[in-house]
Amino acid sequence: MYKQRMMDMHIHSDNSPDGIHSPMYMCEQAVDKGLRAIAFTDHCEIDKFFSHKYNSMVFHSYFECLKAKTSFAGELLVLLGIEIAQPLFDKALSERIINNHNYDIILGSIHTPKGFNCDVKEIPYNEINVYDFMKDYFRELTELAYWDGCDVLAHITCPMRRIQGKYNLEFDYSKISKETDELLKAIIENNKSLEINSSGLRQLMARPMPDESIIRRYKELGGKNITIGSDAHCAQDVGAGVYECMRLIKKLGFEKINFYTGREILEINNNI
Ligand SMILES: [Zn+2]
Ligand SMILES: [Zn+2]
Incomplete structure (x- = not known):
């Protein structure tokens, strides 16, 4: 029992380019x-794997994190992921790449959407139709959920960091409800976890x-598996906002929180 x-x-260490x-x-910490x-x-950005030297960063990340895992054994459960x-x-x-090391947990994400040559952070959202963009973004994530x-x-919803943050644009999720449902159903059907990422709490959004509203819909559709992550890129952000997310999901009826060891899903009670 945990x-x-x-x-x-x-969590990102200095083995990420922005860590x-x-x-x-x-x-x-x-x-x-x-x-x-x-x-x-x-x-690990697959489209830039060789050009941006992710091959060596991924290797160093695994072994340095393994060293930390060993050093903190008994004090802190350190999981090795990507x-x-x-x-x-x-x-x-x-x-x-994922078969090269014994990972505990693998996060799938989209930073550079199809048809764009840049990170979601760099897209000029005031010049595009954000609804069409988010529909495509959710469709791409739906495809990922089947992997x-x-x-x-x-x-x-990471493009929202800029859409609702920097650009301060209104966004009505009901206009993309079909794509949202398809994505959430794909997550459920493929037994993935939906991540609640607390980094938005530290940003303009x-x-x-x-x-x-999306977490609530996930629950309505039968979603059970949830992980919480700070997306910390520095030591002071480790664990930031995790407690707030635990409270939020508790309010929405999630009694368990998930984590992974050896890519096997495990749960703890959300007893906050
Ligand atoms: Zn990310
Ligand atoms: Zn991240």
């Missing part, structure tokens, strides 16, 4: 904050990803 304390299933701190330091478990999920983005860009390569290589769909 003692009920916070678990953070989405700041070493796995050891991130673990120290996690212990100080009283976390029970953390999962290192450094970036955030694999655009994996369907090259499925064979993605499968080779066996990942366990969790990470930050499914000031809400978790996805929104409460």
Whole structure:
């Protein structure tokens, strides 16, 4: 039985291009904050795997996080993961990467949507139809939910960091309800977890990803599996917002929270 304390299933170390701190330091901070478990999920962008040297970063991430796992054994459960983005860009390569190491948890995400040559952060949302964009984005994630290589769909509404944040555009989710339902059903049908990503709480959008309305809909459709992740890129953000997300999902009727070891889904009670 895992003692009920916070678990953070989405953390980047300095083995991600935008990560700041070493796995050891991130673990120290996690212990100080009283976390029970953390999962290192450094970036691996499949479309830029060779050009941006992810091959060496992924290798270093695994072994440095393994060292931290060993050092903190008994004090903190350290899970070894990866955030694999655009994996369907090259499925064979993605499968080779995830089979190369004994990962505990694999997050699937889309940072560079099909038809764009840039990260979702760099898209000029005031110049495009955001509804058509989000429909396509959800369709691409739906396809990802059918891929066996990942366990969790990470930050499914991440373009909203800019749409509702930087660009401060109104967004009515009821206009994309068909695509939303298809995505949530695909997550359920394929026994994946929906990630509640707390990083939005630290940003201009000031809400978790996805929104409460989508988490509620997931529950209505029969969704049970949820992981919570801070998406920390520095030690001070480890565990940030996890407690708030636990409270939110509790309010929506989720009594369990999931985590993974050896890619096997496990649960703890959401006793906050
Ligand atoms: Zn991400
Ligand atoms: Zn991330």
